[in-house]
Amino acid sequence: MEARVAACIGCHGKAGRGVANVYFPRLAGKPAGYLYHQLLAFRDGRRKYVPMNYLLAYLPDAYLYKMAQYFAAQDPGAFPQAAPAPSGQALEAGRRIATGGIPERGVPACASCHGDELAGREPGIPGLLGLRADYLSAQLGAWRYGVRTALAPDCMQLVAARLDEAEVAAVSAWLASRPVTRTRPTPRTGRALPLPCGGQDAPLPVPRP
Structure with a gap:
């Protein structure tokens, strides 16, 4: 599965631990059920982001669930420091x-x-x-x-x-x-x-x- 999700690393970081880009969130350690339903939403068009819609277009439910389980099982690693407080x-x-x-x-x-x-x-x-x-x-x-x-x-x-x-x-x-x-x-x-x-x-x- 690590090889199969290699396409995810460019945006979501190694093992899904996140990257500096503010709009590409961490995947590692999140609930598998949540990740699975987000993958379904991208595949089925309920959540719109063209690269994700394209990558997931033909993947079956069981495969998406295995992807979700993989990322859910990963160690999330260090989280970013708290942001500076606004007013x-x-x-x-x-x-x-x-x-x-x-x-x-x-x-x-x-x-x-x-x-x-x-x-x-x-x-x-x-x-x-x-x-x-x-x-x-x-x-x-x-x-x-x-x-x-x-x-x-x-x-x-x-x-x-x-x-x-x-x-x-x-x-x-x-x-x-x-x-x-x-x-x-x-x-x-x-x-x-x-x-x-x-x-x-x-x-x-x-x-x-």
Whole structure:
């Protein structure tokens, strides 16, 4: 599999540990279920980036799942240092959204889905720390405008659509400023998510011997 995913290294780094480019995220150590459904989304056009759409166009589900399992099993290595803090006011606004949400608008806290340490949750929710603010903001914007979609019910599209641009910038900046305290997603628990989320509940391929 290492040879088969060699095409991924140029953008995502050796073993998927990430590169300096702000828009090519780390793959190593993320939940296999999350990575698998992102590969499906690129292949099926629900997530649009031409090189990824092209590379994955003819790959079957089982093959994509093996790719996801490979990257999920990799050691994520060192995470980038916390970004310099923006203005105190913006940082505080982002902290409030990430840790408390905006209840009056139906926006849950990021931590309620992505885990108390924001490291992600098995099988399908990624961590949010160790990512640059520009990348986080771009992904939230893609959900807001329908450029990025997930399996129904698309909980992130609902959440992102309820945030304005200033709130997207604030929460992205706060998340990017936080140190990484946990490098692996937390195991799945019985704790319910605040919103139905197709990506967390969708079935995964049955491994073959």
